[in-house]
Amino acid sequence: MADQAGHSSGEDLLFLTDEQLRKGIEAMFFAYRGFTADPDRILLEKGYGRAHHRALHFIHRAPGTTVNNLLAILGVTKQSLNRVLRTLVEDGLVESQVGQQDRRERHLHLTQEGAQLESALSAAQRGRMRSAYRSAGPEAVQGFRKVLEAMMDPEMRNRYISIMEGR
Amino acid sequence: MADQAGHSSGEDLLFLTDEQLRKGIEAMFFAYRGFTADPDRILLEKGYGRAHHRALHFIHRAPGTTVNNLLAILGVTKQSLNRVLRTLVEDGLVESQVGQQDRRERHLHLTQEGAQLESALSAAQRGRMRSAYRSAGPEAVQGFRKVLEAMMDPEMRNRYISIMEGR
């Protein structure tokens, strides 16, 4: 009870005021805006939205993934995803291949053109992430990742970790 | 070029692989989902959306703020904000008072009912933030905030900082 708010002493329990927590909440809000700002500009030019970006990102991350798997990662309905996926396939950014073992499944891959757009989007986002990391320093990066992981829903944390390790 | 990817040495320049940056990007994506999940559930019951939450949050944060100011913070058009604000006023969660010095301005306050909902939403979000902070530790919290601030657009960072200090 005698502790002060401003400085965290580093080893004992955290003294967390509502004010501090609210600051964290607002930091998340503003930071997420910055986080999406650069890709959004590119997407606008091409006539796509964030939903397309997410699809491209995770198809790049896990080439050959099925629609169902993508659905689970993105957490939207198949109708929502399908609308986005259809335009990407029509525009020649994504390829949908019938599964070998299970021919009901569709395996998704980026075409060269799709990979190119994904790369541009990712480069923009990584650029901001890199400069944020650089200006915050290595220890801050560790903390950043730690807090983010703890903030995820458990299911998503597992999915995230398995994505990180698995492949 | 000889360095390894996994461990950051802690004092020299960061060695940032695209992989590490991509992990950060995905962490942001999944964490933001968790971040909004709890309030979203409450909002759904009441028939509101995230836009209402944001309005309530910043009116709570800066009571008596003007519409224009809120517009700048939220980064949406007045038409978008107005739609949300109108329902909040109609439902008796927000009060809109004509300005004293400048009668063109409307100053916004939460009613008791509005404050109650804001409090419930904030409590849910702070709860998750608190447990994330706790499980990540004090140093992680510092790093988390540092990286987030560096990730904001400069204008937003200034706004954020002035909000933090100003009051």
Added chain:
DNA sequence: CTTGGAATGTCAACAAGGCTGACGTATCCT
């Protein structure tokens, strides 16, 4: 071999919440 269920695709309708453009009103300032 038949059939149930799983995976996928598709159509339709709807809602939230962004956006632009245009217009009106009240108020302030020069």
Added chain:
DNA sequence: AGGATACGTCAGCCTTGTTGACATTCCAAG
């Protein structure tokens, strides 16, 4: 008096989420 500012509102459009219903394809169990 006239221009600028703050706010509200109408109309229409887009993206992206939702439900519900239904067809197709195919694996697997009976």
